Amino acid sequence: MGNMPKVIKGFKEETVTISYPEAIDEAGRCYLCHDAPCSKASPVQTDVAGFISRMRSRNFRGALRLIKETNFFPGITSRVSPYDEQCEAVCLHKRYGGPIRIGELERVLADFDRGSRRPYLPEIPESIGKSVAIVGSGPTGLSAAVELVLNGCKVIIYEAARVAGGVFTKGVPSYLISDDVIDHEVGSVLSLGVDLVTGINAGESINLTSMKQSFDALLLTIGMEKSRRLDLEYCKKADVFTGAEILESLKLKAKRLRLGEKVLIVGGGNVSMDAATALLKLGVGEVTVIYRRDREHMPVFESRFQMAHRSGMKIMYRTMLDGIICDSQNAISAVKLKKTVLKETEDGRVVAETVADSEFTKDADTVIYAIGQQLDRDLVDQFDLETNEMGRIKVDQATSQTSDPFIYAAGSCVERVDTITTALAKGQLVARNMVRCMLEKGGGR
Amino acid sequence: MDVNLKIKFCGVTLINPFIVSQVPPNGELETIKAQLEAGWCGVLLRTASLSADPRKPTAARIRQVAPFYRGVDYEEKRAVDLGWIEPESPMSVDEAEAATASLKEAYPDRVVIGAMVGRNREEWLKVSRRLSQAGADIIECDFSISAAEENPRGPRVVDDLKLMEKAARYVREGARNTPIIFKIPGMLAGKEQVVNILKSADAEGINLFYEPKGVPGINLTNFVPFPNVGAKSTLSTMGGAGIKPYTLGVLAEWGKVNKDLEVSVLGGAYNWRDCAEYILMGAKLIQFHGAVLQRGVRLVDELNSGVGDYLNEKMVSSLDKLVGKSLPFFTTPDKLPRTGRVVAAIDDKTCIHCGICYQVCEGLGYHAINFSSQRKPVIDKKKCLGDGLCVASCPVFNCMSLRRVSTK
Numbered sequence: 098m099g100n101m102p103k104v105i106k107g108f109k110e111e112t113v114t115i116s117y118p119e120a121i122d123e124a125g126r127c128y129l130c131h132d133a134p135c136s137k138a139s140p141v142q143t144d145v146a147g148f149i150s151r152m153r154s155r156n157f158r159g160a161l162r163l164i165k166e167t168n169f170f171p172g173i174t175s176r177v178s179p180y181d182e183q184c185e186a187v188c189l190h191k192r193y194g195g196p197i198r199i200g201e202l203e204r205v206l207a208d209f210d211r212g213s214r215r216p217y218l219p220e221i222p223e224s225i226g227k228s229v230a231i232v233g234s235g236p237t238g239l240s241a242a243v244e245l246v247l248n249g250c251k252v253i254i255y256e257a258a259r260v261a262g263g264v265f266t267k268g269v270p271s272y273l274i275s276d277d278v279i280d281h282e283v284g285s286v287l288s289l290g291v292d293l294v295t296g297i298n299a300g301e302s303i304n305l306t307s308m309k310q311s312f313d314a315l316l317l318t319i320g321m322e323k324s325r326r327l328d329l330e331y332c333k334k335a336d337v338f339t340g341a342e343i344l345e346s347l348k349l350k351a352k353r354l355r356l357g358e359k360v361l362i363v364g365g366g367n368v369s370m371d372a373a374t375a376l377l378k379l380g381v382g383e384v385t386v387i388y389r390r391d392r393e394h395m396p397v398f399e400s401r402f403q404m405a406h407r408s409g410m411k412i413m414y415r416t417m418l419d420g421i422i423c424d425s426q427n428a429i430s431a432v433k434l435k436k437t438v439l440k441e442t443e444d445g446r447v448v449a450e451t452v453a454d455s456e457f458t459k460d461a462d463t464v465i466y467a468i469g470q471q472l473d474r475d476l477v478d479q480f481d482l483e484t485n486e487m488g489r490i491k492v493d494q495a496t497s498q499t500s501d502p503f504i505y506a507a508g509s510c511v512e513r514v515d516t517i518t519t520a521l522a523k524g525q526l527v528a529r530n531m532v533r534c535m536l537e538k539g540g541g542r
Numbered sequence: 543m544d545v546n547l548k549i550k551f552c553g554v555t556l557i558n559p560f561i562v563s564q565v566p567p568n569g570e571l572e573t574i575k576a577q578l579e580a581g582w583c584g585v586l587l588r589t590a591s592l593s594a595d596p597r598k599p600t601a602a603r604i605r606q607v608a609p610f611y612r613g614v615d616y617e618e619k620r621a622v623d624l625g626w627i628e629p630e631s632p633m634s635v636d637e638a639e640a641a642t643a644s645l646k647e648a649y650p651d652r653v654v655i656g657a658m659v660g661r662n663r664e665e666w667l668k669v670s671r672r673l674s675q676a677g678a679d680i681i682e683c684d685f686s687i688s689a690a691e692e693n694p695r696g697p698r699v700v701d702d703l704k705l706m707e708k709a710a711r712y713v714r715e716g717a718r719n720t721p722i723i724f725k726i727p728g729m730l731a732g733k734e735q736v737v738n739i740l741k742s743a744d745a746e747g748i749n750l751f752y753e754p755k756g757v758p759g760i761n762l763t764n765f766v767p768f769p770n771v772g773a774k775s776t777l778s779t780m781g782g783a784g785i786k787p788y789t790l791g792v793l794a795e796w797g798k799v800n801k802d803l804e805v806s807v808l809g810g811a812y813n814w815r816d817c818a819e820y821i822l823m824g825a826k827l828i829q830f831h832g833a834v835l836q837r838g839v840r841l842v843d844e845l846n847s848g849v850g851d852y853l854n855e856k857m858v859s860s861l862d863k864l865v866g867k868s869l870p871f872f873t874t875p876d877k878l879p880r881t882g883r884v885v886a887a888i889d890d891k892t893c894i895h896c897g898i899c900y901q902v903c904e905g906l907g908y909h910a911i912n913f914s915s916q917r918k919p920v921i922d923k924k925k926c927l928g929d930g931l932c933v934a935s936c937p938v939f940n941c942m943s944l945r946r947v948s949t950k
């Protein structure tokens with residue numbers, strides 16, 4: 098039987114950073130456009146032409162500083178965010194020789210900084226006498242922390258996991274990004290003087306009344322921690338996981354996973370692709386992804402799809418999972434699948450409907466759900482916060498305040514956030530809103 | 543059309559107008575032969591001098607420092623200029639004689655230019671005589687050197703017109719029927735007088751050059767200027783692609799006063815376009831320096847092909863017909879026409895909407911370009927003064943141009 102427990106050792110980073118000579122050449126190609134569209138397409142509005150022009154004259158430190166002013170995590174974003182679908186997609190050099198490889202250039206600078214004896218740290222301004230508690234240390238939380246500190250606030254972060262970083266440390270496979278990079282950039286937030294408490298379950302340990310006494314505001318950046326599962330019946334010993342679980346155990350390296358030889362992954366997003374890629378790299382015999390609609394509907398980055406594709410992922414479009422079949426040992430032996438047809442709804446969305454009598458079976462020994470995440474409601478219920486029709490925390494658009502004005506929320510617990518760079522932008526925005534609201538409420542203490 | 547690049551210079555037929563100048567520390571016969579094998583029209587020997595000890599080979603006499611070259615980079619472009627500390631390594635006349643004889647024998651269709659210096663009657667007479675007897679096709683005498691041997695930085699031969707006149711006559715006398723050309727710094731004042739003196743001495747030509755002294759840069763870490771010779775530096779001779787416009791200017795200036803001397807030019811040429819421009823500005827022989835150091839002797843293939851294809855395209859059957867063709871267009875600022883109007887134009891098909899034209903026109907103060915939120919630049923023909931700054935700054939080749947507009 099193939100599904101013996103495997104000890105997961107993690108991966109070596111496979112992202113290659115271009116060399117200095119190539120980077121200088123690439124920087125030299127940039128037109129340094131007036132009012133450059135690349136900056137506008139960057140979720141955090143990085144001054145791309147500005148940093149590239151500094152790079153051209155070999156002012157690497159100045160270039161890095163300019164990036165860090167809008168993006169404190171360039172080493173991470175340049176490995177994980179789809180620059181080819183953001184700033185690079187609108188680069189005006191596209192027509193003549195292809196877009197400038199902005200992500201590569203940022204990565205060169207981030208790696209230069211990480212390797213330098215004096216990594217960049219901004220100056221901390223004078224205190225404005227406000228202190229903020231943040232729950233959740235994912236990209237939105239960390240980025241909000243940086244922005245708050247740089248606006249003179251005192252910040253403490255509570256994180257439920259053992260290490261800070263949220264999706265950085267739990268969800269991004271290490272063949273994309275090494276722990277070194279994450280440790281350096283997450284660590285640099287702490288170097289700013291942000292306090293971090295890990296392994297603390299906010300729902301159990303945080304008392305809102307005492308919070309209101311010790312802090313000026315509370316920010317929830319708790320993400321979408323619960324993985325969705327389909328409501329299907331299956332035997333006791335069946336190997337049914339979620340994509341997030343798989344990715345997290347690969348990152349944390351401590352867990353043992355029972356992985357089969359015929360894995361079925363349900364869902365067509367980045368988590369699904371990453372799980373497929375990771376499992377195939379680990380030597381799992383066959384990984385099949387099923388998705389209800391077509392390729393163009395998949396909420397996935399092209400680069401991540403290609404990676405899974407190159408690793409040997411099989412994919413079945415217009416297919417959905419209908420049941421799990423177990424054998425006499427109470428393990429999965431096959432899955433029941435159904436075909437779908439696509440229909441356009443009145444508001445222009447394309448939805449999949451099952452085709453009657455299209456049921457078929459397929460051999461499988463492991464099923465992984467990668468069909469999205471949902472809000473962990475514990476904290477929301479405890480703080481008695483209102484949620485919206487999407488099942489996320491409801492906030493005031495202008496102030497980022499929840500139904501309790503002391504509590505702010507941002508990131509994927511509030512709205513759909515597609516990329517890490519967007520999450521960083523959300524963190525900056527909420528921080529600015531908080532500073533404004535806190536100052537309006539009354540001067541420094 | 544059958545084109546060849548043959549050209550007559552000082553009565554000698556060259557297979558093409560390209561030659562490698564004396565590149566320090568070149569002087570080895572093998573290096574020279576490699577140039578001829580590659581297809582250059584001839585060789586320019588290292589300067590021969592009576593003061594060089596004939597018993598020691600050139601290589602043993604070279605007292606060179608290291609490093610003595612230094613490239614000047616501009617952003618991602620490497621070595622746009624080149625600086626070097628001049629070596630002091632003349633050849634002995636014996637060596638020059640031997641090299642001339644053996645090269646003429648092995649490569650009868652190529653020219654050997656014997657280079658020489660002199661500081662007194664004996665030297666000017668004797669060296670030119672010996673080079674001529676050894677079979678040099680042309681003799682080039684350097685007048686840009688100091689006139690006094692004991693003071694290498696002292697006044698140059700060209701700075702003393704009386705001395706120059708005498709020297710030119712001695713060289714003429716010594717060289718007999720061999721054509722002579724004189725190496726003259728291009729930025730010299732009193733060009734007309736120089737031309738007259740050389741003409742009256744029956745010189746065939748001049749070799750013009752512009753190689754100013756400079757400092758290629760400074761190491762920002764340890765503050766030592768380049769080239770760093772054991773933590774000391776000195777002035778370098780600057781050459782390379784960066785000096786081409788100045789050299790072209792030199793040709794234009796001399797072209798105004800010189801009708802009779804044939805013109806050779808040294809330095810600044812990097813590709814066939816530079817050569818075509820030098821020829822149009824009156825040069826018949828182009829001496830290469832930095833470009834060969836960086837690109838190697840095969841560069842001549844590109845030059846042959848580039849100039850050849852250009853002739854073909856222009857339907858010109860021989861290179862002679864292009865010599866000096868641009869000189870009539872060249873005049874002094876006061877003679878430039880003040881009527882007529884030009885405006886900038888944009889080729890919408892190649893424009894990539896970078897907005898740089900808009901940025902420079904706004905910066906300049908004429909505000910003649912509108913740049914909409916759709917990023918489409920549009921020239922306001924009423925406001926445009928046609929200064930050409932935007933055309934110079936547009937990053938896309940042939941995207942912007944200047945058009946003459948009729949004025950009533």
Ligand code: SF4
Nearest residue numbers: 127128130135188189
């Ligand atoms: S759009 Fe492209 S070429 Fe223009 S500034 Fe941005 S990166 Fe450079």
Ligand code: SF4
Nearest residue numbers: 893894896897899936
């Ligand atoms: S500088 Fe050239 S490419 Fe750029 S917008 Fe102007 S015309 Fe277009």
Ligand code: SF4
Nearest residue numbers: 903926927929930932
């Ligand atoms: S030619 Fe001068 S004035 Fe006219 S558009 Fe260009 S920069 Fe502006």
